[in-house]
Amino acid sequence: MTLGAALTTTRPAYQKYAVDVKASRIDGFGAFAAEPIPARLKIGEIRGESISVAEARIRATRHERIMIVELSARRAIDFSQSADPMRYTNHSCKANARLCIRQGRVEFYALRAIEPGEEITVNYGETHHQGQLACRCGAPGCAGWL
Ligand SMILES: [Zn+2]
Known part of the structure; x- marks a missing residue:
């Protein structure tokens, strides 16, 4: 069984559309639409562990690949698990x-209709890489750095 199949068969109610996790040409693994997703609708969300921003900064220095979203000056969510x-x-x-952060969850909404097999992408905006990580999205007008 592939990782993507395992994740889609156990999909929770808040995951509105089927998404496969597959190798991405952008970076590592990516989330790919497994069915057509109409414009503006919610695709799904991620729920993680609620931690303090201080703890988030400590974890970020310990791990090479980590996914933490800071919700406020004090609270963050660690999605690594x-x-x-x-x-x-x-x-x-x-x-x-696009991302929409509300009540400790990160929700994803389609900006346009997304075809099956297309990789779902968002603009991370401000990251802790501070322009030090090369962007490989390949989009026309790519900023080049995250
Ligand atoms: Zn780019």
């Missing part, structure tokens, strides 16, 4: 989805 497929969503300078 999450099984939600949306946590594999890569950054693109020309994203087809």
Whole structure:
């Protein structure tokens, strides 16, 4: 069984559309639409462990690959242990989805209709890489750095 199949068969109610986790040409693994997703609709969300920003900064220095979203000056969520497929969503300078952070969850909404097999991407915006990580999204007008 592939990782993607395992994740889609156990999909929780808040994962509105089927998404496969597959190798991405952008970076590592990515989240790919497994069915057509209409524009503007919610794709799914990720839920993780609620931690303090201080703890988040400590964890970020310990791990090479980590997914932490800071919700406020004090609270953050660590998604590193999450099984939600949306946590594999890569950054693109020309994203087809957007993030919406509310009540300790990160929700994903389609910016346009997404075809089956298309990789779902969001614009991460401000990251802790501070322009030090090369962007490989390949979009026309790519900023080049995260
Ligand atoms: Zn880019």
